[in-house]
Amino acid sequence: MALTGLEIYKLLPQTNCKDCNYPTCLAFAMKLAAKQADLADCPHVSEEAKTKLAEASAPPIRLLELKGSEGEFQVGNETVLFRHEKTFFNRCGVFLRLQDSLSADELKEKVAEADAYHVDYVGIDLYLDGFAIEAASGDPKTFGAAVAAVAEKTKRPLILLAATPDLAKAGIEALDETRPLLYAADADNWEAMAQVAKEAGLPLTVRAETLDELADLTGKIKEAGVEDLALDPSLSGYLDSLHKLTSLRRLALKENFRPLGYPVITFPGSTESVDAAILAAEQIAKYGGLIVLDEFDPSTLYALLVLRENIYTNPQKPIQVQPGLYEINDPDENSPLMVTTNFSITYFSVANEVEGTGRPAWLLVADAEGMSVLTAWAAGKFDAERIAKDVKTFNVADKVPHHKIIIPGHVAVISGELEEELPDWEIMVGPREAVDIASYLKSMWTT
Amino acid sequence: MSRYVATRAIRGANAIVAEADVLLQKALKEKGADQAVAFPNTAYFLPVALGMMGHEVSTLGELEPVMTYAKSMLHPIPDSKVWTPYLGETLDSGMATLLAAETIEAIRFVYGEQPEPYPGFQLAGGTSFTSPDNGGEPSLDGHLNGPIDDIQLRSWGIQLVDGRMPGFAAIIGAARSNEAAVSIVRELQQRSILTFLSGNVNGRSIIDQLQEEGVEMGYDTYIVPFGRDTLSAIYALGFATRSALTFGGLKGGQWRDILLYNKNRVFAFALALGEVDDLKYAAAAGAISYGFPVIADTIIPEILPTGVTRYEHVISMPWNEIEGETESEKAKQLVQKCIEVRGVKIQITEVPVPVPYGSAFEGEVVRRADMRAEFGGKGSRAYEYLFMADMDDVEDGKIEVIGPEFDTLDEGGFMDLGILVKVAGRKMESDFEPVLERQIHYFVNGASGIQHIGQRDIAWIRISKAAAEKGFTLKHFGDILHARFHGDFGTIVDKVEVKIITEPKLYAEWLEKAREAYNERNERMGAMTDESVEDFYSCTLCQSFAPDHVCIVSPERLGLCGAYNWLDCKASFQINPTGPNQPIKKGECLDDDKGYFTGVNEYAVQASHGSVSDVAMYSVMENPMTACGCFECIMMVIPEANGFMIVSREDTSMTPAGMTFSTLAGVAGGGLQTPGVMGHGKFFVLSKKFIRADGGLKRVVWLSSIMKEQMAEQLKEAAIREGDPDLIDKIADERDCTDVEGLVKHLQEKNHPALSLPPLM
Amino acid sequence: MAVEIPKEKWTAQVRKVTIGATSEEGGTRAKTLTVGGESALPFLHYEGSFPNKPALAVEIRDRKPDDWSPLLLDALGETAEDPAKWAQAAEAMGADLIYLVLSAATADGNPNTPENVRAVVRKVLDATGLPIAVVGPGQAEIDNELIVPAAEEADGERVLLGVCEEKNYRTIVAAALAHNHLVQSKTPMDVNLSKQLVILINDMGLPLERIMMDPTTGALGYGIEYGYSVMERLRLAALTGDKMTQQPMIVDPGAEAWKVKESKVGEGVPEAWGDWNRRALNWETLTATTLIHSGANIVILRHPENVARVRKVIDDLSSATT
Structure with a gap:
């Protein structure tokens, strides 16, 4: 209790x-x-x-921390089954898997490209959390060299997919001052792997076909002295993933079942006949912890990273857009100027509608602490003073010499005050809803 | 039930059933039982027989069971000596009459007597009747409409169901004059009420009257001439029956559901013009079964208690007693009465003022330089007073300006102004008066070039030069209020009358009355206790961002946002019964001190989706009410001070809790119960129930200075009530200290009572 | 160690709704579509029954749309020129429901007319044996003007009419009542508003078995988390017995995903967005599958490839073999 x-x-x-x-x-x-x-x-x-x-x-899902030579990554500590109940706290990781069968140069090239990947989403910088290197060769020396090659090109946390103690050790030796995740202990090798993990002080993944076996193993490994664990429940496809991960999350949260209270690692690309992007998306929403992709494809990665950002947004602290003066469809000095708040959904609906009209326009996004127009207005965060301040902060007057500003219809009541605050401006009251912007501009903005 | 009405209706029914029977026997003999019988262009056979009996009539022979059934519902004419309740018998007779009337009209179709021939008549759109005289071609000429076809039924039905058409009127008889006939029909037309015409008085029908006056009749004008005799009024009830079958998803034979559907959903009434004979009484009894009241313009006994219909059953409004100089004024009154009786809601879509109107103008400021006239503010006074009155004492739409207009003023001048709004409504309660009165501010502000500030007797209105130039006058305030109260509060307001007063004597008189009312209202609200009501109200307005949060609003605890008190919630529920404010049966009081109620707990479990199971209305230490994020203030326990601190939203300073308002908001909000922390409305601090279980106002050790200032007077009163007149001075604020150490020191210096209360923890 | 899988005990289920009527039922459809009826959270077969899979609707228009992404128009090719061909193509893609959206204006810029609507509805009904939905362009007055004749033309076909919104639902509901159709009840991402509109529509006399609930969702990156959570909450409320939240849900990831910049624009966007076509396809698919996981019973799609792609996911998730 x-x-x-x-x-x-x-x-x-x-x-x-x-x-x-x-x-x-x-x-x-x-x-x-x-x-x-x-x-x-x-x-x-x-x-x-x-x-x-x-x-x-004690958090029901133990926090797992990984470190690269610079970057850090945390997952676990979740407290709810549904994000609306509070929030999902620690974003699940998105990692890229590489095989040591590639040459050092190939590896470096691939890692460098993926490591350099950054994409901006409403002012949030999104990128890969790290890399998983697989000892496909089975040869410790090759694996060690591959790990070293990867570590040369990225400072992010790593996962060592090395199924034997020798391979794991070779990988660990190739790294210094980092905290990679070892993968994986199973029913056959768990004692040796636990030993390696314990000696190196590193977290270890535990893999089994069933949840029963998995719980057995984590118990034994914990007894052997390794407490930081990740789980690989050997998933096969959309439904298996949904069922097992839901059960794991419920066991941890509702039953406080410690043997399975660890983050889960998944490999959505490993199941044949499954669309890896779709399975990864499912696992972002439904209880994945570390998601290891096999392909670096920006068109998929971007979508997945955005989805993760959305799902892990705190429902009580919605995503905010950077306040500022935004350009839509290449506006010039004659283009209309509209103002709205920096609540992401508000911004998106307004920006999308304006963009959809095909007309150039300026959009002043005021700093309303991430609230929607009416909420912000009611809380005093989107009043005449604030708008006037942002008009000045972002040098709006220089860009729109016509000095006309269109405010959302919902805050028509502030038009008078805004006139006081912006004496040489004309305050126009726009529509209440974004969908009516097109017709409003059509009838009210004739230049 | 009047025996007179019963006697005449039963007599009328007996006569018409007998007539129908004779006619049917004759037709069977002449045409044979297999002769096809049908109303044109309908899939519902004879609709009343289908609806009431589940019987599909397509031949003459199939009419026989209809007659048998009708006869079974006849009753002997009431004995002049023995008094019994007659309602059942009268309604049965009504139903028998309808079946007989439908039978007769069906037979008339067989004989080519329906739709009724009417030489020289031209329908403005309507039933295309195939006539042998016309070479078998459809024609709109030379006959009345007869029954409404299925296509038109669906088209009008959609408008009746979606509310674009408020209802339909079945007029039977003839008006006193042609002018009266035209006026009545025009009044109905203006309100988009569908009008069906039938019947006559001494051979003269309202159809004749309208025809003479050149009024176009037919589907296109929403005025449908059924026929010139009373029997054709059956088509109105056929229409009603088919509406229920079509839109109510009902099947033939579900007579009870069909009647209920019409009672509850179809806003129709019958208007009997001229002398009411037995047959009309009998037909009226049929209409009553459908829940349609009957209004007569002659003297007949009224049947006032409601029951079968939603409102009164029979209303008499003798034409020569109706107030009004002209026939058209009388017509207006009569139609208004019909609308009231049936509860037809009127939609006013446009606010009729010469300046642009809409919410976009709500925030406009009229500067002194642009001002034509001013009411209130520095040089004059303005007040607004809304009160309810009896239905008959309010004349809807009447707007009077008493005293000089503002055009008598110099430019930029000022004058005193009183705005009186008198409302009436079947669901109106005096408790809603202040709620509605506060709307005047928003309504008036919607007009371009008008600025409205304040309320009650501190209202302040400016009219701009531009608005005055466009022709805005004082009367337009009335137009705005009339339109908006109907539009936004139509569920509780049926009639709105407005007086705008600038005449000094009357102005002063009403100001006095208004002030009495303001005081009385203040006291009424102040005197309301949680014990004095059965229901609290929920507010789930904020569940969009705090999904499990439920606000519970009681007379002594307003919503935590400060915007909704118990009366507001009550009014909001009346206006929008499916909205965010729902009544919560208080149920049994489990703990008077802490404020546990069975009903509140049950509601909390359901509305919080199981996350909150107990709510203490008067405690912060045990199961406090949850908060969304809109709270005006946050209180938090300060263990070291043995009391609570309260920080208001405007106060950005550090508090003794070690957190600012915005950090505290993260602890208090989100719909979770966090004992020791609670969001609440400012004025809750003044309530007798304010954290009563934890020690009340005496436990407050720190309070944002802005609240101390804003509520100085009321706080002082509350302190006196709590038996410690200097309490407020002993409470620290951010100017005294912003940490625990400083707070404790302050309290000791001031000898704050909390220090000597029992330990909180 | 034998781990006991925790199971939730739900007390209620989602209401079943059937769209379309075969000739025995007074229509002309070759088959009907039934959704809803599940008694647990999506695809958790071990704690409830799932009599009906989530269904796929494919959006078609009464004419070639002016503002669709060129990627979509290319993929559709000629079929977008003719609603009948489009409907047939949608059927071939594997649609369960044809979702016909009427335009506010005809191709030459004149207002759409009731006559044109009747003709288009007739054409589509004749071209496909699938059940259909017909919705207006989303402007109250025009919707009402166009949906009434559409309802009349499709009398008895149990068409899904839309879109009912809080400010404009009465005419559409009345048309559904008059001609035995169903309605789509759309509210802006709020559990209580969803409930409220269902209550209001039901109050007009339309049975709950003829109401699909559309809680509205944003696209991926554009507020999907709101729709996602509102849908999860509605479904949880439904399963715990809140009657007015038990309507099956219809959502429109097609329209949502294809109106965002990521799908519409191929040039002048950050390189990190990746290949335009693959990105656009992902946007629609991932929006759709994410919403399916939060309880969608019908998702509306636009791109032919995605219909197959999402179909496979639904089939896999609906096979209770594991």
């Missing part, structure tokens, strides 16, 4: 020492209750309190 913030507070030192970086013990307790803080951040908590709180505060 989860404890409330008040109950947790009673177990804390109540000194408000701020060593946890929270201003008061109560504030820290509230964060703990929301499973957004770690009890370990309080250096003063008593052993007795720790035991009582451990159960309540």
